[in-house]
Amino acid sequence: MDRPDTTNRKTTEDRGRRTGLRSPVSGHEEEIFGKAYDLQLIKRLWRFLVPYRKLFWLAMLVLPLQQLFALAQPYIMKVAIDSYIAGAQLWGLQGMVLLFLFALAGEVVTAYFHYYLTMLVAQRSLADLRVAIFTHVQKLPMSYFDRNPVGRLVTRMTTDVDVLQEMFAAGVMTLISDFLMVAWIVVIMFTLHVQLALVSLALTPFMLLAINFFRVKARRTYRLIRERIARINAYLGEAISGMAVIQLFVREQNSYREFDELNAAHREANQLSNIYEAGLYSMVEAVGTVSIGLLLWYGGGEVLHGIIGIGTLVAFKEYLHRFFVPLRDFSQKYTVMQSAMSAAERIVQLLDTPTAISSPAMAVVPKPFRGAVSFEDVWFSYQQNDPVLKGVSFKVAPGEKVAIVGATGSGKTTTIKLLSRFYDIQRGSIKVGGVDVREWDLQALRRHIGVVLQDVFLFSGDIRSNLCLGNGAVPEERVLEAVKYTNADRFVFRLAGGLDAQVRERGSNFSTGQRQLLSLARVLVFQPEILVLDEATSSVDTETESLIQDALEKVMKDRTCLVIAHRLSTIRNADRIIVLHHGEVREVGSHAELMQKQGIYYRLYQLQYAMEESKIAPATPQLKIEP
Amino acid sequence: MGGMGRLKSYLWRYWRRYFLGAVCLLGTVTVVMWIPWWIREAVRIIEQGGSPRDVTGYALTIVAAGVVQGIIRTLSRSLIFNAGRDIEYDLRNDLFAHLQKLPVSYYHSQRTGDLMSRVINDISAVRALLGPGILNLFNTPVYFFYAVILMLSMDLRLTLVALLPSPLLIWAVRQFRGKIMKSSLAVQRQMAELSSHIQENLSGMHVVKAYTQEDHQIRQFAKLNEEYQEKNMVLATLRGLIGPCMQGLNGLSVMAVLGYGGLRVIRGELLVADIVAFIAYLNVLAWPTAAFGWMLSLVERGRAAMERLEEIFKAEPEIANPAHPASSIESDVAVEFRHVWFAHDAKTNGHAVLKDISFTLPKGRTLAIVGRTGAGKSTLAQLLPRLYDATEGEILIGGREIRSLSLAELRRGIGYVPQDPFLFSNSLNRNLSFGRDGISEQEILAANHLTRLDRDVAIFPEGLATVVGERGITLSGGQKQRATLARALLTEAPMIVLDDCLSSVDAQTEDEILRGFRSVLKEKTCLIISHRISAVKDADEILVLDEGRIIERGTHAELVERGGLYAELHHHQQLSEELEQI
Missing domain, CATH: 3.40.50.300 (P-loop containing nucleotide triphosphate hydrolases)
Structure with a gap:
């Protein structure tokens, strides 16, 4: 069977990430929801509104006020017509016009105020939500990031949260306000004239039934649409990633046909939904018009009989108009709510992802700390039944320099990742300073271990911030000293701005060698007791190489060091060499001892290091190991 | 063809549907605009103490109008929105077909995620322009035209008073548009910053964790987030003004009609019925007015999206079928490379990946290529099915230059096993x-x-x-x-290309596969690329590639004898195998 090749696993995963095989829009991830509301979800998100509940309730208080102003206007019209225009009282009419202006101004001001408050609540609570997600993500174990592409997590914190904002402002709040408005109007109409109200609203029950019918239908079509668009996007994403294969096998026409099928199914669902929506919209408008006809028919008679004034009729017409608008726009809000629910679902899911690796309740910070490290019968696998480390045991005394060597896939990188507790082991124990890493306070543990990885990661910002990494308390002298000590000063002070020189994303404006020097300086700034180093395999020019070697020696001095060695000089300087082979420690000893033994190390040496002397690089591809 | 030009050609394809939709729309608007007129008539009869039967007549007319309006409105909306969906469908299909023609190099220059989100978001923006956008673009002027004509036919002065706030409206819309645009750009920029912070944080998670930078990262994020929230609030403050402003201006018109109209009624120049009709017209106009700004942004967004899609459409399928494809001929030489050079970026004098490669591969034989990572082995193989085109030199398959063959024929003749097992x-x-x-x-x-x-x-x-x-x-x-x-x-396919395709297969299985293969390979021409000597040692000829050049060639035995790079690799491989077996 196939070799359980860990390096291969790493590269394919890495490749997947790069080509976006599992792109953030991949439909497989997309859970499809038909619900427009889910109490459980709303409860979870309500927590974020709590700090702003006063503002929220203020907005809710302003709402009836706004509607009162709005609904006063038709009534003012009624009074103006019935009492003053019919009575030919110019002064009274002027009063009514002023009153109307006042109501209008009131409506405009309160409407704006209500909107402002709503947005304030939405923006603030969702900003909190965003920070909450970000904070949670910081605590997730590395294994989570191995599985989930960056793009998807970015979407959670950006697009998905924005959708929630829309839901709150355009969905929840308007639904509340619409409901309230409709209720007010019914009350007012019945207060003004019961029979007329009954006649005007006679069709409403039927319409509500029709809306409900639509809602059920719509839910089904929306579900269909979401499913189908997700499929289109998944297909598209895959086709883009695999375009070379499609072209190589001349399958353009087949895949076009498949795509067309998905595309047509999506169109069909959408067109069906369009017809429902057009029907609903038109029906509400039609019912509105018919209701006005009924109002005129019955109300006209009442006026002619002198029972009500003509102004009442006008007011009723106005109220009816305002009654139907929210009902007409119902389907839009429903759509917004629905898409928001799946965003909410995805966010809650992320927030519920357990932070598998965290500090224990009674975390230990041993004092005084010395850099002893021990692995005792450590077993570890990334995937079940595929152990990468099989009972690894070794001890490193404080101040000792130990080199780990092995072929690709022997478990070297995994070993050093476990030391900082990026992953938890399945069996055995790893001790730092005599204390199991799982009993350490996580932050304290990592602060004691300086890690330098092959692929040096620099954050965008400036050099200083990359050396101090947010630790503002670092004195300037220490930074300068670190830069000089590690020979980084040779290029840092040649740059405009020196320590304040700009670093672009991922440090792309620095050469590999420069980045390595900076990462060594970073270690010195932090002064960890233990240094963990994964030497880079990438070649740099001879001058930089000698600078790096010099810096390395200095940084390793007086420190416990665990080094995945690729340089001959590093192995020769090591106190001890541990040879990992297929996840097991197979040989331990000094360079001379191991060479004499003529075992694995002997061959490895010939394979990897003897080349360095003969200046021929190894033929086996040095797979770039993602840290 | 520009983006809008392409869009027009799609619109033209569905002009019948749009035309029909427009006719229905016109019908809807006509009915809608007559309703206030009939209300006016009914109210006039009521006001002047006419017979209830006449009122009932108008009331019934309105009821009927409501029903008719409901039906044609459903039609007009379905027709236009569905035509939008049809264009969306066509556009998506065409885009897919175009993407299929683009060469591999295009996909290397684009990030899949970016490409995807562009395709998804931009198509939906274009669709919004084609559905609701077009509907409102047509609707709004018609509504205004009708309303003004009918109002004028009732009373000139009252019409002027009612439309008094309109210039204010136009001014307000203009004011808002510029400011909102600026503000939403600021929001977008801040969002981009926020996203790239998240992106960077996630890609550097191992450093964040190793140096316990979580709190610092959260603080930085919170700061950017705060700024984002503030900018969003500025935008919301502006956007929030639109609704109430439109509402207020419409209300002002209603107020003017009530005050001035009332005065005229008292003077006996107008009827209450006129006021009612005017207010009804203002009600009808309220929505198109309010939607005006929204519609403009819809159109703008749709246009910008279409231009972005056009960028994809404009990407040239550099590797295309020849105008008059030749067919391959029977030849004893299956593949021939003549002084082939290749650079990924030939135009900018990019670094040459392949330098002066020449060889012939006779039919039914096996040629192997070995070399270190980055020597150009895979690139060489990719030139055969024209995933890339050679920068210089000629490649012949079956005696014909591959660029003269039809792409489909060329590629069908090659069974390709890529390095990346997709x-x-x-x-x-x-x-x-x-x-x-x-x-x-x-x-x-x-x-x-x-x-x-x-x-x-x-x-x-x-x-x-x-x-x-x-x-x-x-x-x-x-x-x-x-x-x-x-x-x-x-x-x-008569020819098979194996691009280092057994690297993750263990040695024993590889051996088994290769042994079983021998019978198959006898009938086929085969190009094997491998960094494993075991896979290539039986080949009829082996080329050793280093830094893009052929530095050694011969059979396994010859090359081992020679003591060059191949021998070195061979020795190395033996060591690895030994190591593997320990």
Whole structure:
């Protein structure tokens, strides 16, 4: 069977990430929801509104006020017509016009105020939500990031949260306000004239039934649409990633046909939904018009009989108009709510992802700390039944320099990742300073271990911030000293701005060698007791190489060091060499001892290091190991 | 053709639907605009103490109008929105067809995620322009035209008073648009900053964790987030003004009609019925007015999206069929390279990946290429099916320059096994039979046996129906490679290209596969690329590539004898194998 090749696993995963095989829009991830509301979800998100509940309730208080102003206007019209225009009282009419202006101004001001408050609540609570997600993500174990592409997590914190904002402002709040408005109007109409109200609203029950019918239908079509668009996007994403294969096998026409099928199914669902929506919209408008006809028919008679004034009729017409608008726009809000629910679902899911690796309740910070490290019968696998480390045991005394060597896939990188507790082991124990890493306070543990990885990661910002990494308390002298000590000063002070020189994303404006020097300086700034180093395999020019070697020696001095060695000089300087082979420690000893033994190390040496002397690089591809 | 030009051609394709939709729309608006008129008539009769029967007549007319309006409105909205969906469908299909023509180099220059989100978001923005955008673009002027005409026919002065706030409205819209645009740009920029912070944080998570930077990162994020929230609030403050402003201006018109109209009624120049009708017209106009700004932004967004899609459409399919494809001829030489040079970026004098490569591969023979990573082996193989075109020199297949052959014919003749074992998230069965129509079950089983995939399939719970990819059992690297190998064999192409395709397969299985292969390879021309000597040692000729040049060539025995790089690699391989067996 196939070799359980860990390096291969790493590269394919890495490749997947790069080509976006599992792109953030991949439909497989997309859970499809038909619900427009889910109490459980709303409860979870309500927590974020709590700090702003006063503002929220203020907005809710302003709402009836706004509607009162709005609904006063038709009534003012009624009074103006019935009492003053019919009575030919110019002064009274002027009063009514002023009153109307006042109501209008009131409506405009309160409407704006209500909107402002709503947005304030939405923006603030969702900003909190965003920070909450970000904070949670910081605590997730590395294994989570191995599985989930960056793009998807970015979407959670950006697009998905924005959708929630829309839901709150355009969905929840308007639904509340619409409901309230409709209720007010019914009350007012019945207060003004019961029979007329009954006649005007006679069709409403039927319409509500029709809306409900639509809602059920719509839910089904929306579900269909979401499913189908997700499929289109998944297909598209895959086709883009695999375009070379499609072209190589001349399958353009087949895949076009498949795509067309998905595309047509999506169109069909959408067109069906369009017809429902057009029907609903038109029906509400039609019912509105018919209701006005009924109002005129019955109300006209009442006026002619002198029972009500003509102004009442006008007011009723106005109220009816305002009654139907929210009902007409119902389907839009429903759509917004629905898409928001799946965003909410995805966010809650992320927030519920357990932070598998965290500090224990009674975390230990041993004092005084010395850099002893021990692995005792450590077993570890990334995937079940595929152990990468099989009972690894070794001890490193404080101040000792130990080199780990092995072929690709022997478990070297995994070993050093476990030391900082990026992953938890399945069996055995790893001790730092005599204390199991799982009993350490996580932050304290990592602060004691300086890690330098092959692929040096620099954050965008400036050099200083990359050396101090947010630790503002670092004195300037220490930074300068670190830069000089590690020979980084040779290029840092040649740059405009020196320590304040700009670093672009991922440090792309620095050469590999420069980045390595900076990462060594970073270690010195932090002064960890233990240094963990994964030497880079990438070649740099001879001058930089000698600078790096010099810096390395200095940084390793007086420190416990665990080094995945690729340089001959590093192995020769090591106190001890541990040879990992297929996840097991197979040989331990000094360079001379191991060479004499003529075992694995002997061959490895010939394979990897003897080349360095003969200046021929190894033929086996040095797979770039993602840290 | 610009983006809008392309859009016009789509619109033109559906002009009948749009035309019909427009006719229905016109009908709807006509009915809608007459309703206030009939209300006026009814109210006039009521006001002047006419007969209830006449009122009933108008009331019934309005009821009927309501029903008719409901029907034609459904039609107009369905027609126009569905035409928008049809164009969306066409556009998406055309885009897909175009993407299929673009060469591999295009996909290297684009990030899949970016490409995807552009396709998804931009198409939906264009669709919004084609549906609601067009509907309102047509609706709004018609409504205004009708309203003004009908109002004027009732009373000139009252019309002027009612429309008094309109200039204010136009001014307000203009004021808002510029400011909102600026503000929303600021929001977008801040969002981009926020996203890139998240992106960077996530990609550097190992450093964040190793240096316990979590709190610092959260603080930085919170700061950016705060700024984002503030900018959003500025935008919201502006946007929030639109609704109430429109409402207020409409209300002002109503107020003017009530005050001035009332005055005229008292003077006996107008009827209450006129006021009622005017207010009814203002009500009708309220929505198109309010929607005006929204509609403008819809149109703008749709246009910008279409221009972005046009960028994709404009990307040239550099590797295309020749105008008059020749057919390949019978020849004893299957493949010939004549002084082939290749650079990824030839225009900018990019670094040459292949330098002066010449060789011939006779029909039915096996040629192997070895060399270190980055020597240019894969690139050489990719030139054959024209995934890339050579920068200089000639490549002949079956005696013809490959650029003169039809792409489909060329590629069908090559069973290619790429280095990256890409499978589609389909059943294993469908993946294996990907390369040719009408592959029988027997053939699949035979190919599986040859690639030793049968043993793996036997233990899959669903056998060949097992879905590979994210959801089903994820195949191991070796299984994937062997599946892609079987896929290529099943095409029955006369030539087979293996691009280092057994790197994740263990040595023993590789050996088994290669042994089984010998019978198949006898009938086929074969190009093997490998960094493993074991895979190439039986080849008729071996080329050793270093830094893009052929530095050694010969058979295994000759090359080992020579003591050059090949011998070095060979020695190395032996050491590795020994190590493996310890």
